[in-house]
Amino acid sequence: MTTKVVITQPVVLDSRDSDEWGSGICDCCDDVPECCFAYWCCPCFACVKTKEYGQCLCLPLLDIFGFVPPATLGMRISMRHRYGIKGSICNDCLIATFCVSCAWCQMSREMKRRYIPIALVNARPTF
Template sequence: MSKMVIKQPQPVMEAQESDEWGSGICDCCDDVPECCFAFWCCPCFACKTTKAYGQCLCLPLLDIYGCIPPITMSMRVSMRQRYGIKGTMCNDCMCATCCTPCAWCQMSREMKRRKIQILLVGAKHT
């Protein structure tokens, strides 16, 4: 008895975008409604952005437990990794600490600009 083994091709994501942020940390005029939302209700905006990024909706609420918002900083680092954006953790820490609403707005604008859909697929091995 012989077995036929078929191997599915693995997905490859090639970054054809810039290795820089699509907008600056203070480019609020690029998307005024979102920046107003982030300014007036940053926790709600952060939760909405985190969910759109594919993470737990309530994750940003953990930021209230420290001087440096760990979730905001982690999301910036993760987004830089995912999209191949140059930067440093020190810069991410400064943005997350000093301009939290602006950092969330920048991340939201970047997700819209890149338009990379997140697809989670579950598969069973038989």
């Protein structure tokens, strides 16, 4: 029996279009249906967007514990780091605390704007 060793890993592309958010925190008119969904059912919207981002579906439910919503703050910081967006944790904290629905809408628009499909080149199952 022979074993195969994977020497090279698939390359993950990183989107670094700009160092600014693609839309402002109050640009709700850019995607009205999503903003309505976020406004009327923010926990559901946040769970869906967290799953699309690649995190646990139930992560935003942690926001009910505490004054500063930890999941919203964490997702915002993670997104800034992933996409290379300038900003500060202080600004993220203020937005996550006082503009939760708007923050999730902005993150959703940013994910749509910077979406890169992952393609595995020469991916073969090894047995």
